[in-house]
Amino acid sequence: MSTAAAPAAEAATETILSVNNIEVIYDHVILVLKGVSLTVPRGGIVALLGANGAGKTTTLKAVSNLLRAERGEVTKGSIEFDGERVDRMTPNELVRRGCIQVMEGRHCFGHLTIEENLLTGAFTRRDGGAAIRRDMEMVYDYFPRLRQRKSSMSGYTSGGEQQMCAIGRALMSRPKMILLDEPSMGLAPQVVEEIFEIVKDLNAREGVSFLLAEQNTNIALRYATYGYIMETGRIVMDGDAASLRENEDVKEFYLGIGEGERKSFREVKSYKRRKRWLM
Ligand SMILES: Nc1ncnc2c1ncn2[C@@H]1O[C@H](COP(=O)(O)OP(=O)(O)OP(=O)(O)O)[C@@H](O)[C@H]1O
Ligand SMILES: [Mg+2]
DSSP: OOGGGHHHHHHHTSEEEEEEEEEEEETTTEEEEEEEEEEEETTOEEEEEOSTTSSHHHHHHHHTTOSGGGTEEEEEEEEEETTEEGGGSOHHHHHHHTEEEEOTTOOOOTTSBHHHHHHHTTTTOOSOHHHHHHHHHHHHHHOHHHHHTTTSBGGGSOHHHHHHHHHHHHHTTOOSEEEEEOTTTTOOHHHHHHHHHHHHHHHHHHOOEEEEEESOHHHHHHHOSEEEEEETTEEEEEEEHHHHHHOHHHIIIIISOOOSSOOOHHHHHHHHHHHHHHO
């Protein structure tokens, strides 16, 4: 790219990820996402919230192009990462271009040490050992616990350390954006807090953008700048994190701090939908 073209190109890609009205079908028949749209600004932290089975993981896998392995397919709509359609890239090309997913359940190789796990994260790189070493040190600076445990088999480390290892491994690919699936799952509150603080640091200091799928609405809305709430394959609400935290329905159904008599969830939702149609 010529330098003259750079500013225009940058202006055109203030949005690092845009998901445009996608539909996803598993096994040719099971319709799971029914027109999902969302955007992540470059350098943003965006939360994708919702209960069990809402479609959060499916959305992330659609972005990282990992659905095919699950017999899933994007049948409508489009997804663009950093100005390019992801369906034209393999998952590895996408990683090389800077978009990587950290799977739910912190997939580390249990029989490898923490350090070996981190090294596996550099597999798409071609910039040599010295650069990879430097980034390993950077990962250890962000996750001091991983430095302490670098020679331990990851299968014997704690759940929090395994989640850190999974994020650290993703960092070794030098991502522009990380799709982080349920980082809080099964972890004690103070460990969750520790991990989200590191996410915040990575965002602020390395400029990594995050799309964060979480059932834990409370913590996600404290760290994200914007949130989308998903239910049965649709986005039912979205807004600035601060406004979602103050929203009565969100408080009642997702934060568990609503006032007064509980309405039926369905009632609130259909009201919302009506309202959205009218707007
Ligand atoms: N490989 C698959 N084949 C068929 N259906 C699937 C497959 N994976 C997910 N689903 C279905 O798609 C829906 C959305 O699942 P998904 O895992 O995306 O939800 P989620 O929001 O990530 O839920 P959770 O919070 O439990 O992780 C569910 O009804 C699920 O049963
Ligand atoms: Mg999930």
